[in-house]
Amino acid sequence: MVRQAILPVLAVVGFAAAVWAVNKQSAPIVSVPAATNPAMNPFGRAVSGAGVVEPTSESIAVSPAIGGIIVDVFAVWGQNVKAGQPLYQIDARPINAQIAQAKAEIAIRQASVAQAKASLDRLQAGNREEDKRIAAARVDVARTQVEEANDQWARLKPLLESRVSTEDEASRRRFALKQAEANKVLAQAELAKTEAGGWALDVGVQEAAVRAAEAELTAAKAKLLALEVDLDRLTVRAPVDGTVLRVNARKGQYVPAGGVSASTDGAVVLGDIEHLHVRVDIDETDVARFDKTAKAVAFSRGATRIALPLEFVRIEPYVIPKRQLTGASNERVDTRVLQVIYRIDKGDRPLFVGQQMDVFIESGR
Structure with a gap:
């Protein structure tokens, strides 16, 4: 009996819970007002685009020409720098x-040049008088040795005929005479060479050796000059006058040699912000309606009631894929855009590089 009484009660409770849940889910949605109203088109017809504030010089990513470890950082966020002012320092110990x-x-090459020139001077000047006297004395010694060998051979002949001397002794005396005569010829040739001085061919060869040594010295000096240039480049300096926009460099951090990279990827990012530009993306479907001579205004996010006048600067005549996104729900990302640069007069209003702007350009079509 108890069970039969509980079952209807549970059914009623479950039905009531279901009705309550359905009513709660169907409650009206409360709309939350936007934090700021969107910018409104001030013209009758207009071409609109998303803009980004940038320096007049554009953002300059200052990366090193030679990669290495950063040992010191001089740049400070917001600092005004002059062209040539050091921004950060790369470890110079390897260089x-x-x-x-x-x-x-270079010292070795200089010694080689000096040695080659001394040899050339000696060849061009000829032998010294002392060398000539020494060579003549050697000829006299050789002549004396020949006379002595002839005398000994002349004395040996009668002894050889009377068989007092042996054939071995006779052979030694003949060979001694021939050697003395050969030494005399050699000494006379050395004397003639000494008296003749340097040979023209030897002088030419030595002149070529001097030029080769000088060329090697020049190459060594050029190598040193290149290394000194690299040493100076390890102190990375500001390429232009401007303001430090970002400092990505840290002591102890390895920074690779810079190439063409994104404007915000450099170890230090500079820009001339004394005057500002707005880079506007115009959808390719609106390019036909764009008129560079038409009036244009920009609204910063959060200040949509203040229209900032724009002055046309240039068109970058290359349509590129869209990269700047506004976050709008109806925004297309599968399109290409034409980038137009305007100068903006910010007056006393705070505008910063990278800030997004809503831009409207008057159009008659």
Whole structure:
């Protein structure tokens, strides 16, 4: 009996819970007002586009020409710098070691040049008088040795005929005479060479050796100069006057040699923000209605009631894929855009590089 009484009660409770849940889900949705109203088109007909504030110089990513470890950072966010002012320093120890080696190489090459020139001077000047006297004395010694060998051979002949001397002794005396005569010829030739001085062919060869040594010295000096240039480049400097927009460099961080990279990827990012530009993306479907001479205004996000006048600067005549996104629900990302640059007069209003703008350009079509 108890069970039969509980079952209807549970059914009633479940039905009531279901009705309550359905009513709660169908409650009216409360709309939340937008934080700021969107910018309104001030013209009758207009071409609209998303713009981004940038320096007049555009953002300059200052990366090193030679990669290495950062040992010091001089740049500070918001700092005004002059062209040539140091921004950060790359470790110079490897280059300094190469410079020391290059200087030692130059010293070796200078010694080689000096030695080659001394040899050339000696050949061009000929032999000294002392060398000539020494060569003449050697000829006299050789002549004396020949006379002595002839005398000994003349004395040996009668002894050989009377069989007092042996054939071995006779052979030794003949060979001694021939050697003395050969030494005399050699000494006379050395004397003639000494008296003749340097041979023209030898002088030409030595002149070529001097030129080769000088060329090697020049190459070593050029190598040192290149290393000194690299040493100076390890102190990365501001390429233009401007303001430090970003500092991505940290002490102890390895920074690779810079190439063409995104404007915000450099170790330090600079820009001339004394005057500002707005880079506007115009959808390719609106390009036909765009008129560069027409009036244009920009509204910063959060200040949609203040229209900032724009002055046309240039068109970058290359339609590119759209990269700047506004976050609008109806925004297309599968399109291409024409980028137009305007100068903006911010007056006393706070505008910063990278800030998004809503831009409207009057159109008659």
